Amino acid sequence: MFDQFGLLPIDVTLGVVAAWLVLGIGGLFLQNTRVITQYIFPAGAIGSLALTLAGLGGLTETSVAILPLGLPDLPFHLRMDALSSFFLLLLGGASIGISLFSVGYFRSMERGTLALLCLEYHVFLAAMALVFLADDAYMFMVAWESMALSSYFLVTTDHDQPEVRRAGFLYLLIAHVGAIAILMSFGVMQGGHGDYTFGTMRHTHLSNFWASATFLLALFGFGAKAGILPMHAWLPEAHPAAPSPVSAMMSGIMLKTAIYGILRVTMDLLDTQLWWWGVLALALGLITALFGVIFAAVQVDMKRLLAYSSIENIGIILVGIGLTLIFHSFHKDALAALALTATLYHALNHAFMKSLLFLGTGSVLHATGERQLGKLGGLIHKMPKLALLMLVGTLAIAGLPPLNGFVSEWLLLQAFLLSPGLPQPYLNMLVPIAAAALVLAGALAGYVMVKFYGVIFLGQPRDEKLSNVHDEGIHDAGIWERIGMLFMVVVCLALGVFPTIVILHIDFVTEMLVHHSLGASAAKTGWLLLTPIQAERASYGPLILLVIMVAGGLFTVLAVKKYYHGRLRRGPAWDCGYPAQTARMQDTAEGFGQPIRQIFEWFMGVIRDVPTPFDLHPRYHAETHDRLWNLFYVPIKQLNEMVGNQVGKLQHGRIHIYLLYSFVTLLALLAFIQ
Amino acid sequence: MNIPFTAQLINMCAALLLLIAFAMLSQRRILSLINLFAWQGLVLSISTAVVAYSSNQYHLYYSAALTLVLKVLLLPWILHRLIRKLNIKWDVETMFNIPTIMLIGLALVVFAFNLAAPISQMAGTITKSTLGIAMASVLLSFLMMITRSKAVPQVVGFLAMENGLFFAATSATYGMPMVVELGIALDVLVGMFILGIFFFQIRVAFDSLDLKHMEKLKED
Known part of the structure; x- marks a missing residue:
């Protein structure tokens, strides 16, 4: 694509990375709100666009580079192959919309904070791009840690609030535990000859034991970043704490760096794949998906709800990875290609739809200053444009055709349905159960999205502040915010309507990782119909569906206008017998989630305050807790404290004891060297 | 016995050093302790001079002179002044069971001899x-x-302890290079001054020079 200028895709990518760093530092020194929002963020978006194009170009040709930076004799190796390019494409594409949205969103921010945020934002983008480019463990870890640190500072933008600091600390802690595991997995993978370039690791043959150790460490380490159970605890804390564009970027893009890492290590760097790895990933993914969606259903904070929904989607992606591993280890390459395509497709979809939703919550937050679902409601009248954009996002993430969420989940289910034929009888029996659980998660995701959209936008305002119609404080999203979100909406629609074209691009990645691609069979009947395996088995024509839906909708509207025109009467809804209807009569966020809470009560800790019948001011209050916190995190914390106390006893405060320590050490060392 | 006279002299100095070390270990009175320290310095100085004479290592004469000035005259004088100013000249320390400490000391001497045996085999010095x-x-x-x-x-x-290290250096390798020795001598002197200042500060802060009061500094 850039050949006519004599540039390789990797040159363009490095140029964008450098430009982002310059922009960030420039913003820090300029300290000018108008310049930062009106010039630097749009310039960053142009960089994202260039990165997207570079990613498209990089799918077809692999390019390498060596940066003479870093430690002496240890330069940074970079490589841009199909897998890197796909994720760079995802990064570039999603960050275009987020940067454009940020132009409007950060306008009212205080100057010094904005300058710092501008720096960290662009460093974060650059670090993620470098994670995808890295071709040795050293470069990878440097980029990975820069990404973790810059995002930590982004999360703690409002560090004057104690809960934000707490969330940031939790995030940093889990990120570092994960980074240690990743480092150890690279250490195992280099196989003892001390060369940490990925090129050497690809050619190193590990025994099954060490390969499994590498896989488990990588799954744990990257899982901590992705939010796989039980390392998910930071997600619902950090996402609400961060400013909305940052949440969008972390949830939409940063979680995918972990997916990239898992794919890179297991499918590319390790030369053998064992089938039980796939089963483990599949099981973990399913548990994560179900956990995420069930907890999302009972949340009352809109950003926490989206954070749990991110956990669910990461679970679905992990299920796809697990399925790919199972098929690949049994040498069913066509099926592995299908599962991998679905995985990558879902990662791409989630980047756009979850960013869109997080950006939307940002606009709602700016307009109302309220994150609690219990205080929102009826915003469709105050913010109609935002409501329309968000509707597309919620429908997409709920997995409804003809939008993109449907395509990837449908492909994944196709892969599941084709699984009979594996040489493991137990696996054959268990995989349909997994498929059923996945469908349950998908259905519950729809329920969650109905709650999310319904409680925020439909009905009547639940708070005094919102119910005043002439309130000037509540305004629709600004023009830049809408442009950013509109971009996301257009991409969501495009990904949903032209799946065959998308799959033809994903094919380069599947060709690289499982040596088989879907394109030939997927587009056999033309680009209109998507047929993953055979036309007679299953096919899906989203454009046809869209045309029928639009035509049907238009026909209905016209028919209603023609035959009922003039007979339309606007009146209060459900006015029969309710002379004094109030906003409190509608379903609340807690009420909507109540059935789920009832069914899965054993699964989560619920604390209820039920008022007595004689209470004059009764208040019902129910809170759900993550049981894993008590099962997993609290024991670790206690163990840590116990060990700390024991070690602390060494510190007596008496000089004689300290002298005795060094004396005994000296004697022991002398005896040892003797 | 065909050990030369100088070597016998050095052995006697070494024996005296060990004796003084035990004496210091069991001495409760601060004033006597300082005097013992001065005697130890003197013995060290003599033994260094004897080594210099017997091995014709002339730089060891300088070491001996340095030891004499610093450890026999200057440091004891500073310490004497200090305890007079701090008014603890006649202080007697309460100590942990002295016979037990002496027994531990005996065990340490056995350990040290055992440890030094292979090194002595390798060293080619008279000492x-x-x-x-x-x-x-x-x-x-x-x-x-x-x-x-x-x-x-x-x-x-x-x-x-510094005296002991110095003696070890002379006996194993005929002493360290002059630069190192001068450096160490300066360190000891400066360290002494700083510790002297600390004594006064500790006394101001805790009303006592007993170190058990410093346990309060521990963080909980």
Whole structure:
């Protein structure tokens, strides 16, 4: 694509990375709100666009580079192959919309904070791009840690609030535990000859034991970043704490760096794949998906709800990875290609739809200053444009055709349905159960999205502040915010309507990782119909569906206008017998989630305050807790404290004891060297 | 016995050093402790001079002179002034069971001899047999620092340990290069001044030079 200028895709990518760093530092020194929002963020978006194009170009040709930076004799190796390019494409594409949205969103921010945020934002983008480019463990870890640190500072933008600091600390802690595991997995993978370039690791043959150790460490380490159970605890804390564009970027893009890492290590760097790895990933993914969606259903904070929904989607992606591993280890390459395509497709979809939703919550937050679902409601009248954009996002993430969420989940289910034929009888029996659980998660995701959209936008305002119609404080999203979100909406629609074209691009990645691609069979009947395996088995024509839906909708509207025109009467809804209807009569966020809470009560800790019948001011209050916190995190914390106390006893405060320590050490060392 | 006279002299100095180290270990009175330290310095100085004479290592004469000036005259004088100013000249320390400490000291001497045996075999110096004593006096001084509860005896223990190290250096390799020796001498002197200042500060802060009061500094 850039050949006519004599540039390789990797040159363009490095140029964008450098430009982002310059922009960030420039913003820090300029300290000018108008310049930062009106010039630097749009310039960053142009960089994202260039990165997207570079990613498209990089799918077809692999390019390498060596940066003479870093430690002496240890330069940074970079490589841009199909897998890197796909994720760079995802990064570039999603960050275009987020940067454009940020132009409007950060306008009212205080100057010094904005300058710092501008720096960290662009460093974060650059670090993620470098994670995808890295071709040795050293470069990878440097980029990975820069990404973790810059995002930590982004999360703690409002560090004057104690809960934000707490969330940031939790995030940093889990990120570092994960980074240690990743480092150890690279250490195992280099196989003892001390060369940490990925090129050497690809050619190193590990025994099954060490390969499994590498896989488990990588799954744990990257899982901590992705939010796989039980390392998910930071997600619902950090996402609400961060400013909305940052949440969008972390949830939409940063979680995918972990997916990239898992794919890179297991499918590319390790030369053998064992089938039980796939089963483990599949099981973990399913548990994560179900956990995420069930907890999302009972949340009352809109950003926490989206954070749990991110956990669910990461679970679905992990299920796809697990399925790919199972098929690949049994040498069913066509099926592995299908599962991998679905995985990558879902990662791409989630980047756009979850960013869109997080950006939307940002606009709602700016307009109302309220994150609690219990205080929102009826915003469709105050913010109609935002409501329309968000509707597309919620429908997409709920997995409804003809939008993109449907395509990837449908492909994944196709892969599941084709699984009979594996040489493991137990696996054959268990995989349909997994498929059923996945469908349950998908259905519950729809329920969650109905709650999310319904409680925020439909009905009547639940708070005094919102119910005043002439309130000037509540305004629709600004023009830049809408442009950013509109971009996301257009991409969501495009990904949903032209799946065959998308799959033809994903094919380069599947060709690289499982040596088989879907394109030939997927587009056999033309680009209109998507047929993953055979036309007679299953096919899906989203454009046809869209045309029928639009035509049907238009026909209905016209028919209603023609035959009922003039007979339309606007009146209060459900006015029969309710002379004094109030906003409190509608379903609340807690009420909507109540059935789920009832069914899965054993699964989560619920604390209820039920008022007595004689209470004059009764208040019902129910809170759900993550049981894993008590099962997993609290024991670790206690163990840590116990060990700390024991070690602390060494510190007596008496000089004689300290002298005795060094004396005994000296004697022991002398005896040892003797 | 065909040991030359100088070697016998050196052996006697080493024996005296060890004896003084034990004496310091069991001495409760601060004033006597400082005097013992001065005697130790004197013995060290004599033995260094004898080594210099017998091995024709002329730079060791300078070392001997340095030791004499610093450890026999200057440091004891500073310490004497200090305890007079701090008004602790006649202080007597309460100590952990002295016979037990002496027994531990004996065990340390055995350990040090055992440790020094292979090194002495390798060393080609006239003083090689005294290496065990040198290490023993280092360990004994360390033990003394552990068992003392007041600040001044600890500092004396620290200085005595330096004496032992110096003796070890002369007996194993005919002393360190002159630059290193001068550096160490300066360090000891500066350290002494700083510790002297500390004594006054500790006294102001805790009304006592007993180090058990410093346990309060521990963070909980």
